[in-house]
Amino acid sequence: MMKKALIICAGGMSSSLIAKKTTDHFKAQGKDIELDATSQSQGAKMIEKDEFDLYMVSPQTKMYFNNLEKLTKKKNKPIVNIPPQAYVPIPMGIEKMAKLIEENI
Numbered sequence: 001m002m003k004k005a006l007i008i009c010a011g012g013m014s015s016s017l018i019a020k021k022t023t024d025h026f027k028a029q030g031k032d033i034e035l036d037a038t039s040q041s042q043g044a045k046m047i048e049k050d051e052f053d054l055y056m057v058s059p060q061t062k063m064y065f066n067n068l069e070k071l072t073k074k075k076n077k078p079i080v081n082i083p084p085q086a087y088v089p090i091p092m093g094i095e096k097m098a099k100l101i102e103e104n105i
Contacts, residue, residue, distance in 0.1 A: 002032045003105050004051065007082065008043035008068060009058035017089050022097045033101060040064055047071040054105045055079040059087050078104050 009015035015037035086096035
């Protein structure tokens, strides 16, 4: 069964690239995990829709973590802060992002 994670970030641009590269990484390993991204302004709406198994908050939007965590608790879903070293679209960063997802999904 496909597992889905969502990055909530400032504008959704850099995180979209990271999401695509991480999803490709999982596919190359034969894993059914998909990563998507959205802007902070849409984050709460996406949590309300309850379509993801894990929510992730980007380093530049970590100030919103507590408010978003309250929403995820209502849906009984995990939420994590993304460390800066896992938020870079290079192979080492993508591997760290993938590991973070697998540990929390």
